[in-house]
Amino acid sequence: MNQKITYQLPNGVTLEIKREDLLHSYISGNKFRKMKYNLLQAKAENQETLLTFGGAYSNHISAVAYAGKEQGFKTIGVIRGDELGDKIAENPTLSFAQECGMHFEFVTREAYRFKTEPDFIANLKDKFGSFYLVPEGGTNKYAIKGCEEILTEEDAKFDYVCCAVGTGGTISGIINSALPHQKVLGFPALKGDFLKDEIRKFAASKNWELITDYHFGGYGKVDEDLIQFINQFYKQTQVPLDPVYTGKMVFGVIDLIQKNYFPNNAKILLIHTGGLQGIQGMNALLKNKNKTLIDV
Incomplete structure (x- = not known):
């Protein structure tokens, strides 16, 4: 409109x-656009879990969490800042994502810089099993x-x-x-x-x-x-x-x-x-x- x-x-x-x-x-604006074909691709690959990355107040984390709930996927959010693990209740974005069923993996800000490296992704697959990876920001x-x-x-x-x-x-x-x-x-x-x-x-x-x-x-x-x-x-x-x-x-x-x-x-x-x-x-x-x- x-x-x-x-x-x-x-x-x-x-x-x-x-x-x-x-x-x-809840899947607002460009996040709706970005998720549309990613969700279709995840289903085409018969994946049951979406894994993605974001910060404390990430629109992307919020959108992926709700999209997973709406479309029947498990969701995992790799969150920048390990100090946030004890502060979920104080954070409206993380609280919402958790209510949608998202599981969090909190990592240090230093470790987060390596989120696109093959070893980093391999470690996540060892821990969580198979998943459809949605890049930070969804791009x-x-x-x-x-x-x-x-x-x-x-x-x-x-x-x-x-x-x-x-x-x-x-x-x-x-x-x-x-x-x-x-x-x-x-x-x-x-x-x-x-x-x-x-x-x-x-x-x-x-x-x-x-x-x-x-x-x-x-x-x-x-x-x-x-x-x-x-x-x-x-x-x-x-x-x-x-x-x-x-x-x-x-x-x-x-x-x-x-x-x-x-x-x-x-x-x-x-x-x-x-x-x-x-x-x-x-x-x-x-x-x-x-x-x-x-x-x-």
């Missing part, structure tokens, strides 16, 4: 937001195939398509399905240009660019300006934004519009990739620091 944004914008620029966050109550060829379905025929009218970038899978699918006249702009939630190489693994077109000025200090980092923007945006549009991904992207797009980055009368589509489950965890962190809470 596309929703028009009523912000007062200069130079005839218009905005609409594609509400991918409304696809599913693989099956995820890209799902994300290629985000854009539809009704989106052909847009000149620009904008989305947040985590592991690069969502934007790769969008790049592959964008039309020749469209430019895809990605807003990374992480620092650094390494994502360009990841995107090029899955997307051959050159109709895209990464805008790296709106990460707000890096993954999971926020400041008062971003929080106030998210709260004001919700009051004005009734569209909730998450602080890790989509909130930063929308902040960046509107800031660029004000700076005349886009040509006159540009038609811009924003992709809402979900992730709203992370607000509860972020608010807990903000409350501990006596900061303004996200009010959506």
